[in-house]
Amino acid sequence: MSLAQRSSPIAAIATAPGRGAVGIVRVSSPQPLEALIESLTGAALKPRHAHYGPFLAADGSPIDHGLALHFPAPHSYTGEHVLELQAHGGPVVLQLLLARCLDLLPGARPAEPGEFTQRAFLNGKLDLAQAEAVADLIDASTESAARSAARALDGALSREVTQLGDALVQLRLFVEATLDFPEEEDVEFVQQADVQGQLAALLQRLEQVLQRTRQGALLREGLKVVLAGQPNVGKSALLNALAGAELAIVTPIAGTTRDTLGSHIQIDGVPLHISDTAGLRDTEDLVEKIGVQRSWAAIAEADVVLFLHDLTRLDDPDYQREDAAIRARLAAHDGQLERHLLHAYNKADAAAPELAPAGALAFSAQTGAGLQALRQTLLQRVGWQAVPEGLFIARERHVRALAATAAHLREALAQVSLPAPPLDLVAEELRLAHEQLGSITGRMSADELLGEIFGRFCIGK
Known part of the structure; x- marks a missing residue:
């Protein structure tokens, strides 16, 4: 966004x-709004009333009747002069009203997505992390989020x-000041x-914040969980059980599910995006192959x-052969899946749960037995813990910046x-390390990053 765009009045x-x-x-608007207010309402407005x-x-003639609130700068959301008109909510x-405001304000234009909050950031009313939190x-999909x-x-x-950042600044000041001393005194200075x-203490504090930030990012982004396995192992039945609705067709016929079905649920306030997939097997059926x-x-x-x-087919040689082939492909898939791979054994209502390997999850999608343990294990696998007091929501951008900060501190x-x-x-x-920390709150952020962040906001915010 150009300087001219940032200095023009906006409305939305x-x-x-x-x-x-x-x-x-x-x-x-950067300029006072008294003339607009007089023309639009026929009266002078008492600030913040x-x-x-x-x-x-x-x-x-009246377009409508409603409430008008005037917030003179700098005591407003954006830090500029702000007027809010609360009218009846008909689109016309x-x-x-929007067209009338734009006509009355010289140089005014419709606001871009997120531009009000962007101006709040640029005028020091919010830092970048707070602006993203808006x-x-x-967009929060759960109460915890x-x-x-x-x-x-x-x-x-x-x-x-x-x-x-404050602790890091003190370290930077000392180290850079020490560089001015004779070389033979450096070691003594550093030791004293x-x-x-x-550095070790700062890194420990950073790791704690990073862990909480990962939790916050998980709360915001949710988990992508894919139900996989051979045909007729109960993937669709499990999807229905977790969602609490009949979303997928469940039949004894192999290959019933031929496309990916999805559902959004939450466990302990964490959003989960669960996908039921077609059974993994070799097939000549064109549609099922897709x-x-x-x-x-x-x-x-x-x-x-x-x-x-x-659980009812563990002793079937054909099932065992297909199972081994799928396991091998899953373990080798992109070389990354093993730590995100969770094995679970269904149909505990029709076979003894003891048939599952020691320590493995056994459950029944039909009766619901063992489902709660399955839910908790899903969260534990990605590092989720019970929501700590004061958990803040975060973004993957914050996690990456903190991880990069930690890497620089470890090297130092x-x-x-x-x-x-x-x-x-x-x-x-x-x-x-200081630069990476600064990118979180926006003290050191490129215009491209700001455009990407605020461009995802809704118009009028």
Whole structure:
């Protein structure tokens, strides 16, 4: 976004498309809005007080009656002069109000997606992590996600990052100042200040924040879980049991499921995107063959592959042969799946659960026995723990930045631990670590990153 675009007034309908009891039109402008307010409402508005009255068209006739709220800069959401009009929520009424605002404001234009929040960030009302939390709060699909997004919006993640950054700044200042001393004194200086101990402690704190951030990212993104296995092991029955609805057709006929079916559920507040796939087997049926290909494609993108086995067929030689072939392909698939591969044994209602290997999950999709243990194991496999007090929602971007920060700190710690520490290399690693931390809150962010983040917001926010 250019400087001219950032300095122009903007306006947008801030409520979702469609009809409703109330709709909101929002205006933000670097310049005062008194002239617009006078022309639109016929009155001067007391700042931050709701005023009821008509919204006037160019000929003086009322477009609608509703509430107008004026927030002079800098005490507004965007940090600019803001006007909010609360009218009846009809699409035509709101479009008329929006057009009227744009006509009355010289140089005004419709707001781009997320531009109000972007201006709040650019004007220092929110940092980048808080701005992202606005969208996460709107998009939250579970109660836990909504509460965690509200904490992030309140600055929980930002405070953690700021505290880490402050400690890192102190280390950077000391190391870079030490570079000005004679070389023979470097080691003594570093030892006296216990730079190694400070780095180790900082890295430990960072790892704790990284763990919580991974939890927050999982709460936001959810899990992609793929149900895989041979035909008739109960994948569709399990999907129905987990979803609590008859989403997939269940029959004794092999190959009933020929395409990937999906459902969204939640376990302990964590969203799960579960896909039921076609049974994995060699087949000459063209349609089923396409379904099997899609199954492998879904497996490649999954966070967890839940590989189902049939307890009633474990002693069948043909079943065993196919099972071994699928296991081998799963284990070798992209070289990455083994830690996300979870074996579970279905039909415990028709066969003894003891037939499953020691320590394996046995359950019945038909009766529901063992399903709760299966749910908890799914979460544990990806590192989820009971929601800690104060968990904040996070994004994969934050996780990557913290992981990169930790990598730079580990390298700095390794350099400091040498008999003759190369402080110039230590200083560089600390600088790179500081840059990664700064990217989370937006202290060091490229315009391309800002465009990508705010472009995903809804218009009017």
